[in-house]
Amino acid sequence: MRRNSWQDGLQETNCPILPGENWTYSFQTKDQIGSFFYFPSLLMQKAAGGYGAIRVNNLPAVPIPFPRPFKEYDVLIGDWFNADYRGMRASLDRGNLLPQPDGILINGQGPEKARLEFEPGATYRLRISNVGLKTSLNFRIQGHSMLLVETEGSYTNQKYYDNLDIHVGQSYSVLVKAKKKTNGKSYFMVASSRFTTSEQVGIGIISYPDSVANPLKPLPKGPALSDFNSSLQQARSIRWNLTAGAARANPQGSFHYGSINISRILVLENNLMLLGNKARFTVNGVSFVHPDTPLKIADYFQLEDVFQPGSFPDRPTAGPPSLGTSFIDVLYRDYYHIVFKNPLSELQTWHIDGYNFFVVGMDWGVWNESKKAGYNMIDAVSRSTIQVYPSSWTAILIQLDNMGMWNLRSQNAEKWYLGQELYLRVKGVGNDDPSTISPRDEAPMPKNVIKCGRAINL
Template identity: 70%
Template structure:
């Protein structure tokens, strides 16, 4: 059964903080990090983010607008191994409440640490809080980013690497070196002004450019040794723009995406949509000709092309690259992009987090418990633009859903049924929660009738991308599904006037966010939550610890849960 609450107010959470540790698996290795989040004046595209002036009781404070972590932009790389317990103490030195979410990392039955608005009360300015979570059986390339108040537009993101345990072989030779490459669109305007514009009913315009590792053209330098093999972990950390990634005169061997090893195929370029991550192997040239090469991340499906430019250098490189950039696919060639997406398949013969081959999990033979058809669209609340899923635009209640559920304050969001498929009624505001049982095997179809690419993400899970196609979806399309070697990942694109189908097993209890990865759509209501619970466990406070992590002893409480 699915539920939605109809409400019209968005309330910023107010919280009180105490430091303590979460109960986690004491036998697994613990990793400890201390991160300080601040503003810094930076000019990634040669233009300072506009300083924002606040007037508080005749006091004027000027605040620089790029978010850095430990004075780094992008932030520190989070290195971990399968089943590690990660403890990250976040010091919030911003002027806003702050949270970080772990895009694609499957926190083991612990949505208390997910870091989105309906699972966590925010860390208030001047306060700190320790995230503590165990990484599920998982390997791969991911990233973290701030989840509140459009902070992602100001930075605050960084790469995540989850390595194999020593007893699980990797299906390729150890590379000479690894590089994390974070690509994304960028706006010179301050993120607070962007937020005001969205609140006034405007859509975001074209971005001002594309960054590679937080810097503008020709500033991201990657040094190659002749003949060596490099692993590049590439993530699109932008707000709304699909990007095509390529390296001049170098092929990329795709080996992994978001925790799945793939059939190894060479690509001259890769379309990477917002929120997606890939690992490729690149073999350096055996050269002594003094040349260096362009690394390009160019915008896809935009009115005009934007370019992020990096440089690959060799020991004998004497000059920067010259001449035209390497050509990518035609800017509006959706067929190229869809055909490439369909070509990415699961490597059935290798293990990932475990030694047993990925193909030993026969997802195609599991009975489907439930089907959801989710259509993205938009509505207007007066003159204000909002985005919807099945006609409902998400509105945040006064207490995070995870806390409201735990303390049985769920009278509001249990009151109205959320539609499992598109409806013809007028769109509305509401708090969308889908109820599901632990171990359900769910079929979700994302339908996109609009004329821009949409991307979707589910926290806490990977899913099998079993089908993509043009036009409308109906049950006859299930006969075309790939039920053998569809790739498993956590973020998927849906092309204009098309559909994408996924299958996932709900084996991670908790309250998990399903959202548009387009920051504008997410900010303006395109999300819902999936509440995964054991059969007969109607009271979340009685769920055994083996099924879901207990409430953290350092939990920040806010809203109606403040005094509980």
């Protein structure tokens, strides 16, 4: 969404598309390549499906850093709940949290329904995305190794994995070499829940032209259900491919992020609050409340009383939690150091719209300034979604070079729905009035913009 948060489809950048209406998104896939997915962002509709894969391919002049695969498959994995999404939403509104999932789906299908066809000896690219609501998943293929090559718009150092932890909202590309001889066998592919009270398993099948029956059990074994440490070590092993070109021909490593001066440090801590007897989730003690007019619309028309500059703290505070419309004013092209702190006992996943960022550090315990000495300032992977393990922290560096109103949120659907998000208002010097912004820096308001709230008649 380069220069175009008008097309981001979030509650504070777009007015809702009303029942029976339609709206056309228009954006340029300019500065990223890789594996992504789309989904509905309002009212827990994601729980009912509606998601799908997006592939952004290299320009013909920019070679991919591996032999071109014989074929590509999109593999969408996610948790499933035996409840109507409207009932799930109503339960959250009453202050309840979502239960453990009832199952795991692969490409929207139940056990042994999703099938991929392999040709002997061919190499396949699997673009795997966790499109679920709240559950981290481990993906693996019986009898086949996976060569990791890309994640969320970045080419990675190529490394073989027997299994991959894929947290909510994350996407990976792997190359899988088909067997030359199978003797009539087929093979399981498995997506199993991580860090849940009991294991749920999604099962698909990889078959060959001579496969004569379903695969033989047992299923391929994954990591222990509650083994956070192996997951952390795997995450640390994923590094940026410094020599590959991606959206442009110049190598990814030509951007030396470690030499850029930091403009500002944000320390963002997720937590839980109770409002009466209802659960809400917070960032730095503030649980997000949506105003009557989307922030992007209100900013464009300069409506009063929607924004309260400086009201969101840069670091966790000791005061009582509160409700608020959390946003941070950011100077265009500033470079931020953001630390995500997770004091709770369950894994947290964060996403920033409109950006990739460098994951320079993650570890157990409490973050402090001394942790910067251990950061990876050479080949930290660049991506848009990152996990924070229980009682731990994750640090990122991000260049805010994409003007607009951008959402920073929990990818856990219940936490997001119940307030765990904020917005970054990215503007240049002297651009408080939107009419002063050059279309080279930000696209103008689209002609088909939907107006609502206090802007409905403007």
